[in-house]
Amino acid sequence: MATARMLLVEDDTAMRQMLESLFTAEGFAVSEAASARDALGLAREHDFDVVLSDIKMPGKSGIELVSDLRELRPATPVVLMTAFGTPDTEVDALNAGAFDYAPKPFEPETVLSMVKRAVERHLVEVRARERGTTRNEVETELIAESAAMREVASIVRRAARTDTNVLILGESGTGKEVVARTLHRKSARGLRPFHRIHCGGDPEQTDAALFGRANAEDEDRGLFLRADGGTLYLDSVDQLAPELQRKLTRVLQEHEVCPNGENEPVKVDVRVIAATACDLDVEMEAGNFREDLYYRLNVIPIRMHPLRERPEDIAALALAFTRKRTSGNERRFSQAALRRLQSHPWRGNARELENVVDRSLALTDSEVIHADALPLDDSIDAQAVESSLGLGLAEAARAGLTLREVEDRYISQMLTYTGGKKGDAAARLGIDRKTLYRRDLSN
16 A cells, blocks of 8 residues: 555544554554644645544544544545543444544554555545546435434444344335445445345346356356455345245355356355345244344344434435435525424335435425425325334334333324424324423433
8 A cells, every 4th residue: 555644633642652653654644633623724734545533632522523524625534533432422423424433442453454444445435536436425324313323323333343244124215225335335345345136036047146157257257256355235135035045045154155057166255234124033934034044144133213213314314315416515405394304204214205305306496495395295194104003013012112112202203293392292192281391201
């Protein structure tokens, strides 16, 4: 790797000197700053390949620095470190746009590996921009404003440090592929191939696509061989034919694949991330899904909650989709429009929301999109509501929620729907306004 330019931001002199010596010995050209303010001054004058910053500093924090750098130098990756970290700090750092996060104390090799991976990713993207093939990163941005998605983001970050197989569960359109791509990008495999396949196609074609055939050229070698060293994403894995389930189980067990027509297996190093919208426990009981395959895939489960259960994410998702379609132009939704979006049932989840954002942008010329311009059908499908409510209550029962907790969540949803107006919410809930005002929803 050519000499990489690093900006090191650390208010503790001894720690800063130690890190400067460590990275200089590794061939980095290190510039130092003792505060976020000094770091921003240097970033205005110089273009760095990576920033390594403490979080807790006098003045602006490292997380605030990340936000400022995203405006000033959006392509520069930032690795954060802190001795005062909590799971929330970790998620806040990643939400702000940090590439990675290192809790102190850490082994030098740990932070070295993080920083080198950030530099490699940065250089790959620089070369992609020069070729004009840069992928819009919003396509794989993980929005985590709600508690449910913050938990997903935390699991993704921890899973990215391993090579363990992952099973993502959730309704269609909840963002399972976004999670898979984020996990791949954050992992040590992030610069290696990422391939995906929908498992519900013709079994013969799916077989050929996964395992390839003898003496094949590159495109026909099969996804396991083409993804060697990287990640293979199996969408709708529940739809795999029984024979393909057997072959997949063997690959996961032996870490080798035998292309169709070959007698000798080939060793492969592939991380598998599978996804399903089905309840695989039910499928196993019905004999439709192999139990041994389930346990090999379900090492790290990630559950994606429906968008209707996490309205806190809707405004941020709408903004991300808007930026994706308008190249960052200043178009936005009014507060009334956002409240209407947050109260919509979103049976199609984030995919439906993206479609509504696209249509809103196409059908309106104004900078601000108002509530009456949203192409939404707010009529209530009683059957769909009853089905959704049944599924939600079943999930609540499985999670062991108390009646009080279920009531609190429904009240919170109603307050979101009414824009925080407790009088309107109380009337819709059929309770006295004073009762709602006295209700403590903080727990």
